[in-house]
Amino acid sequence: MLSRIERSSALQWLGKQLFNREDPAAFFDPLLERINPMWVQQYTPARVERIVDETADTKTFVLKPAKRWAGFEAGQHVNICVDIDGVRRNRTFSLSSAPAQWQDNGIVTLTIKRLPGGRVTNWMHDNLEAGDTLGLGEAFGEFLVPEISEPLLYIAGGSGITPVLSQLETLAAADYQAPVTLLYFVRTQADIIGAEKLYSLRQNWPALTLNVLATNESEQPRFLRESDLEEVSEITARRCYLCGPKGLMDLAGDLLDRQGIAQDRRHSTFFAAAKAALDTDSLGGAVHFSRSDLNVSSEGDAVLLDIAEAAKLSPRYGCRMGICHQCSCKKTSGTVVNRLTGKSSGPGEENIQLCISVPQGPVTVEL
Amino acid sequence: MKQMTEAQLSVLEQDLNAIRDEVIADLGERDANYIRRVVRLHRALEVGGRVMMPFGFIPPVFVAATVALGISKIIENMEIGHNVMHGQYDWMNDPSLHSQSYEWDTACDSDSWRLTHNYEHHTYTNIIGKDRDYGYALLRLSDDEKWRPAHSLQFVNYVLLSVFFQWGVALHEMEFERVRRGEVTLREKLPFLKGFLRKGGRQAFKDYAFFPLLTFPVAPIVLAGNLGANLIRNLWSSTVIFCGHFTQDAETFSEEECEGESKGHWYLRQLTGSSNFSGNKFVHLLSGHLSYQMEHHVFPDLPAHRYPEISEKVQAVCKKHGIHYNTGSFAKQYGTVLKRIVSYSLPDRVRQRIAPQMA
Numbered sequence: 001m002l003s004r005i006e007r008s009s010a011l012q013w014l015g016k017q018l019f020n021r022e023d024p025a026a027f028f029d030p031l032l033e034r035i036n037p038m039w040v041q042q043y044t045p046a047r048v049e050r051i052v053d054e055t056a057d058t059k060t061f062v063l064k065p066a067k068r069w070a071g072f073e074a075g076q077h078v079n080i081c082v083d084i085d086g087v088r089r090n091r092t093f094s095l096s097s098a099p100a101q102w103q104d105n106g107i108v109t110l111t112i113k114r115l116p117g118g119r120v121t122n123w124m125h126d127n128l129e130a131g132d133t134l135g136l137g138e139a140f141g142e143f144l145v146p147e148i149s150e151p152l153l154y155i156a157g158g159s160g161i162t163p164v165l166s167q168l169e170t171l172a173a174a175d176y177q178a179p180v181t182l183l184y185f186v187r188t189q190a191d192i193i194g195a196e197k198l199y200s201l202r203q204n205w206p207a208l209t210l211n212v213l214a215t216n217e218s219e220q221p222r223f224l225r226e227s228d229l230e231e232v233s234e235i236t237a238r239r240c241y242l243c244g245p246k247g248l249m250d251l252a253g254d255l256l257d258r259q260g261i262a263q264d265r266r267h268s269t270f271f272a273a274a275k276a277a278l279d280t281d282s283l284g285g286a287v288h289f290s291r292s293d294l295n296v297s298s299e300g301d302a303v304l305l306d307i308a309e310a311a312k313l314s315p316r317y318g319c320r321m322g323i324c325h326q327c328s329c330k331k332t333s334g335t336v337v338n339r340l341t342g343k344s345s346g347p348g349e350e351n352i353q354l355c356i357s358v359p360q361g362p363v364t365v366e367l
Numbered sequence: 368m369k370q371m372t373e374a375q376l377s378v379l380e381q382d383l384n385a386i387r388d389e390v391i392a393d394l395g396e397r398d399a400n401y402i403r404r405v406v407r408l409h410r411a412l413e414v415g416g417r418v419m420m421p422f423g424f425i426p427p428v429f430v431a432a433t434v435a436l437g438i439s440k441i442i443e444n445m446e447i448g449h450n451v452m453h454g455q456y457d458w459m460n461d462p463s464l465h466s467q468s469y470e471w472d473t474a475c476d477s478d479s480w481r482l483t484h485n486y487e488h489h490t491y492t493n494i495i496g497k498d499r500d501y502g503y504a505l506l507r508l509s510d511d512e513k514w515r516p517a518h519s520l521q522f523v524n525y526v527l528l529s530v531f532f533q534w535g536v537a538l539h540e541m542e543f544e545r546v547r548r549g550e551v552t553l554r555e556k557l558p559f560l561k562g563f564l565r566k567g568g569r570q571a572f573k574d575y576a577f578f579p580l581l582t583f584p585v586a587p588i589v590l591a592g593n594l595g596a597n598l599i600r601n602l603w604s605s606t607v608i609f610c611g612h613f614t615q616d617a618e619t620f621s622e623e624e625c626e627g628e629s630k631g632h633w634y635l636r637q638l639t640g641s642s643n644f645s646g647n648k649f650v651h652l653l654s655g656h657l658s659y660q661m662e663h664h665v666f667p668d669l670p671a672h673r674y675p676e677i678s679e680k681v682q683a684v685c686k687k688h689g690i691h692y693n694t695g696s697f698a699k700q701y702g703t704v705l706k707r708i709v710s711y712s713l714p715d716r717v718r719q720r721i722a723p724q725m726a
Contacts, residue, residue, distance in 0.1 A: 017569045018577065020470040026463060030407040031414070042463060086399030088460040316467075318486035321630070325454030325466045325668060326486050341391065350460045351467075 072139030157244025334363030376631025437599030445655025
């Protein structure tokens with residue numbers, strides 16, 4: 001009922017007057033959460049229904065989002081938020097289930113691998129239990145299945161398989177007729193994510209050619225080769241979908257160039273291993289001010305407030321010494337180092353004080 | 368002010384930084400749970416107060432509803448709003464508790480508050496001429512300001528300010544005294560006035576129009592209860608805030624002595640310009656832990672519920688550096704505030720005769 005307040009503009013206006021906030025329905029959250037966590041309005045809650053082990057370091061989290069969640073298309077990702085030690089952490093993951101399943105029984109899945117040093121992935125593996133809730137954003141992303149039937153080639157590596165699982169399942173359910181080939185690179189056969197689903201797809205869907213390649217089972221690492229592509233029938237007619245670690249993506253890009261496959265017939269999606277924050281001297285980096293759509297670069301220990309002002313922006317500020325929080329602002333991605341403590345931030349969305357934050361690598365700030 | 372060499376100030380800075388670093392390193396679930404518990408208490412009190420208010424034709428219910436709503440406003444303004452806007456909980460990354468987007472339940476627009484309080488008052492604390500919170504450009508509280516006959520009635524002004532405190536705070540950025548002196552034009556104040564009307568209007572609409580009219584047959588009762596709740600909040604918050612910087616031993620500073628000051632000097636000024644009062648847990652909650660004004664001014668962005676825990680360490684640092692730790696019972700501290708307001712309303716010669724300690 002409360003979520004409807006957000007939809008009616010008169011009620012929305014009234015809510016703002018009464019509760020002094022842009023999201024008036026969330027005013028009651030502290031009470032509602034006690035009664036039923038799925039009634040929370042600040043974010044869309046999703047209940048963890050069960051957790052399935054995929055491999056030694058990968059789990060699938062089966063989620064049931066609150067009814068107001070708007071759904072997704074195969075291959076899209078979502079932001080999730082969880083509170084870890086009192087801090088809300090936001091991360092982006094691909095949905096690994098098919099939209100048809102969500103329409104059927106309201107269930108979606110996230111398949112998540114532990115990242116070395118990753119605060120959120122490790123916490124989810126170690127602490128999340130069936131019955132818990134987490135926050136789910138609306139789905140987004142342009143990694144979508146083709147509109148017309150045509151031959152497809154998927155190249156996936158490691159946990160980059162997750163959006164591909166969603167797409168393959170969707171294509172199979174639509175009885176997609178054109179040939180579909182998946183080259184799936186894993187470290188060893190034990191690291192196949194979604195093995196059961198993939199094998200069952202191969203069995204029941206004749207259009208699919210599945211080729212699982214283990215990179216680390218031979219003496220020489222077995223990476224993507226030109227011959228892998230040459231073995232794919234009608235390779236030049238294929239629309240290509242790439243998702244995996246940077247090394248694989250770069251290699252595949254080069255090889256697809258050589259096959260003469262046009263850029264507009266290639267799709268790749270979000271896949272970034274969150275780098276564990278390193279305490280190095282490598283400060284500075286490319287800074288993107290997203291509201292002003294401005295890109296600048298910084299060097300050394302210049303703080304974001306100075307960088308923004310040098311770029312002719314005039315963010316609000318006060319003491320310029322980390323006391324008053326007048327310059328607090330949302331960082332949407334990237335790592336910054338606190339000049340006062342020398343500590344690095346996480347890579348995700350969070351609030352920072354511009355006057356004491358030094359970029360460490362590329363950073364995007366809402367300014 | 369106590370004189371310290373730059374070397375001594377640098378040690379003071381390190382000592383206080385060490386206390387701060389220890390808390391920062393320990394921030395986590397305990398702090399998140401604390402503030403969320405307080406927010407939940409606030410929601411329960413506000414919902415309870417507003418639901419009970421229409422039944423206020425039964426006298427005890429009227430009292431309960433008014434007190435519940437008054438306390439809910441006090442908790443929201445003092446322990447939640449004021450502290451959240453200081454950035455005490457920004458690290459939680461919860462959009463509902465973010466310093467720059469929080470809007471509180473009082474007539475003062477949060478943007479105006481963040482400018483006049485977080486920046487001006489907390490940066491230039493007790494510097495006469497720069498900290499407009501010192502006497503609110505309304506009261507003469509030290510002999511830095513020359514006595515004028517109008518000051519003799521300032522106790523009346525003080526009472527009026529307390530009664531209408533939320534409106535006084537809301538109009539603080541208007542800088543009437545500077546407009547009068549021609550230092551700023553009304554036109555320059557237009558953006559501020561727009562914000563004031565928007566937020567002040569919103570608060571007046573809510574408490575004095577919407578909720579009374581919603582329960583039309585008992586509108587006068589609801590209006591009276593809402594006025595009462597706002598009055599309770601106004602009197603209490605004004606009193607707490609006056610105890611923060613206007614007690615007998617709270618010092619004032621000149622612009623010259625603070626020019627180009629070091630962080631250590633800033634710390635010293637925060638300690639000597641602020642004052643605490645003692646009380647039980649409930650008093651600390653209702654004062655938004657401004658009963659630990661010294662700790663608050665030294666560490667304005669540490670979660671306030673930590674102040675009681677670090678108070679002993681701050682006292683130890685004060686002792687080490689020979690800085691007076693200004694505290695006492697609420698009655699004693701507030702007594703000296705009243706004395707200050709009254710004695711500085713008198714011409715200097717009369718004051719020196721009657722209250723020599725204020726000279």
